[in-house]
Amino acid sequence: MTKIVVDPITRIEGHLRIEAEISNGKIVDAWSSSTMFRGIEKILKTRDPRDAWYFTQRFCGVCTTVHSIASIRAVENALGIKVPPNAELIRNIIMGIQNVQDHVIHFYHLHALDWVDITSALKADPAKTAALAASLSDWPLNSTTYFKGVQDKLKAFVSKGRLGPFANGYWGHSAMKLPAEANLMATAHYLEALEWQKDVIRIHAILGSKNPHPQTFLVGGMAIPIDLDSQNALNADKLAEITGLLKKAKDFVEKVYIPDLLAVASFYKDWAAIGGGVGNYMSYGEFPDPVSGKQLFPPGIILGKDLSKVHPVDQKKIAEYVDRSWYEYSGGQGKGLHPYEGETEAKYSGPKPPYKNLDTDRKYSWVKAPRYEERPMEVGPLAKLLVAFASGHKETKDAVTLVLKHLNVGPEALFSTLGRTGARGIDCLITAQQLPTWLMQLEDNIAKGDIRIHAQDKWDPSTWPAEASGYGWHEAPRGALGHWIKIKDKQILNYQAVVPSTWNASPRDHKGQRGPYEEALIGTPVADPNRPVEILRTIHSFDPCLACAVHLLDSTGNELVRVTVK
């Protein structure tokens, strides 16, 4: 038995550490630990609830819109605000393009180097690469000249003898299975995606000033005014630009990302039987219709990998445990607390740094353990698709069926590392194809003369009740995200976020049940414990976002000392 440590897990957002026990070349036990804590929810106390979106946005600069959305929804829920249809549609477009861009970045820039051997691309035949790419799609850059150009660039880079961020990668590892041509194709698209992502996300800048951290969200609506006759508002000029960028987004997903995903997956089909995890899946659903509120992707829960039944989600059944996390509950251990009643005090009890190993028999992470009716739940694109698939959502059913058929595998292949990575692609595709519809709906509204972007009423805190509480959900690129807020005397009394990576990266709970990362690692093969690329494959398939995952709610009631400008 060997215990290995991977810290830092790179190519993720934030600070994650994995410790794993390996026996006979396979992982037999694993511990997931987050090693960074900021306490933003504690910082939120007593502040203006209308500011919360701006603070919580800083949970994460990668999924840079998701906490803003969950936050304004939570406050709107607490105060009973219904936002105008235009604001819902602008939010859908902002969320949608975030989802699409984020998934593509994840595939190429965070996940690909687990599967793609860049050094092998040097040996590829550019003509054969072009033939391979052309067999997959009619992307205009599928030419010999293009791939030769990329390969030449790569050769020049490598010949300088300094690999920069690619130094010490998993090159030549026995787990790398792609032929040289596929490696060259994926490497070329790695570079292309780098260009593409900064182009398409300009939609956030057009609608919301900048990205990362668009500055446009408002409790009650959005801050971008609509006026076809103004240079300083959303007008035909800007709508046309967004139309073009949405097309660019969709084209790349359809003609590059999905073909690459399928091509890479076909060489790694063994990973459809690895990385299964806890087998419970939860999605909050997303993309409300601006009028009816009906969601494009339905919410629901799948238990024990049983796709024959979709259970409803009830926020009251969520509780967080800290038996194995570095916090203390006043009522003692072994009890979970609902986010509204959450009570947490940070108390580090781990080893004194520098340390080699955490004390994994006791508390070992800054992430809490959220549970749904005491069950660990996996969240993310796979959960979203399984719920939609099992609910009979047509677009999802069609896309999933097509992918399974293409790879010649059954639905059971979905419950795996490869399934997670594939689901992200399908989610991206459906969203990219849906995005133009929301823009058209927005244009229709404007054409009818509706230019409202804000609810107006209840903006002024003097219209608020003395006390209010609410929650806001968002199916983020990484899965089910929820914010809970309690407002008293126009200030934040309590704020709690239970985010996707809290669910997925959670440590063990009061019953000793592993969290989804930990469970998914069991059985994962590790050919070389000194270069455990297989651990990265399964962990990256969840797309970890750790800065989001760690939060703290203060219930001690301490008076906060604040310096303010008069």
Place this chain on the structure above:
Amino acid sequence: MGKKSGDDVLAGTGPELDFSRQLSERGVSRRDFMKFCSAMSAALALPATFAPKIAQALDEVKRPTLVWLEFQGCTGDTEALLRASSPTVAEIVLDILSIDYAETIMAAAGNLAEENLSKVVKNEKGKYIAVVEGSIPLKDDGIYCCIGGRTAVDIAREVCGGSFATIAVGTCASYGGIPAAAPNPTGAVSVKEAVPGATVLNIPGCPLNSDNLTAAIVHFLLFKKLPAVDSFGRPLFAFGKRIHDNCERRGHFDAGQYVEKWGDEAHRKGHCLYKMGCKGPETFHNCPSQRYNEKTSWPVASGHGCAGCSQPMFWDTLTPLYRRLPNVPGFGIESTADKIGLGLAVGTAAVFAGHGVVSALRGEDKKEGKKREDMTHDKDRR
């Protein structure tokens, strides 16, 4: 090579420069590159004739090493870098810098990743540039941020302490940022406070504008020193002027035309956001000119007020977001942060001084900053 005149470089008549060749190998034409250098000159507020010199300076440097550390951050500054607005060339300039360590993008993980970092620290002592994103927690011996079993402060002291210079990117690394907002649960501080001996340039913003980072690096390569800074350690080329004085909506402020409600006629027509809580009058940053995402927009242009995100401790001193600032004078274009900013944002200055950073600035930079500031005044007076 060093003797070539700028005109030769521009005309493309001289022998191939190393750097230009490297660029063309990456599919970037000399024309694109010169365009980039001109953009950089503009960002640095230098006359256009500097462009060839920048090209030459970049050419002469053999891929200096850069390591990117992230501590209590949100990766927003890394993401900002991925959106750099002269993208193709900026990517390549960064590539040419040899980024040997950057957790978000590097292939290696765990020990293999840490090996890359320790190699730089050991083999290139005093030569590499360290970039830091995120604040550094000091409370409880720094246990609120550990990487590879070591605390952030321990890593920062070794890596930043051994660097040629450290660039703090974003408001968290520059001033503590959101983790340091009241009640600062983890004792979060800026890089300069955590590593007082290091030479630190602060490029705040939430996140920073990556054009300002690229410009600072180019400045460093060109002039072999860090740019002049204000008393908050920010380069004057990007933080020397007040947003309010350069705002495209300033005319509406002076004319008394204000947005009163979200989506009202004034909002639609692009009037002043002062009454909606805009913090432009207390904020020093080049957002109005530099903008974001390939100069697409910036907050005021998209209808939301400035949050003051480049100001030290703005999380406490300039919130609530939607509360209007008191007593904003109509004029003051001649002033820098050191003059007007301290007077206006009393809270900011007090909190900042309390953190003890002002006194930690290097003497040389101060002098340089003074000179630049005086020049600015002369120009404005004319």
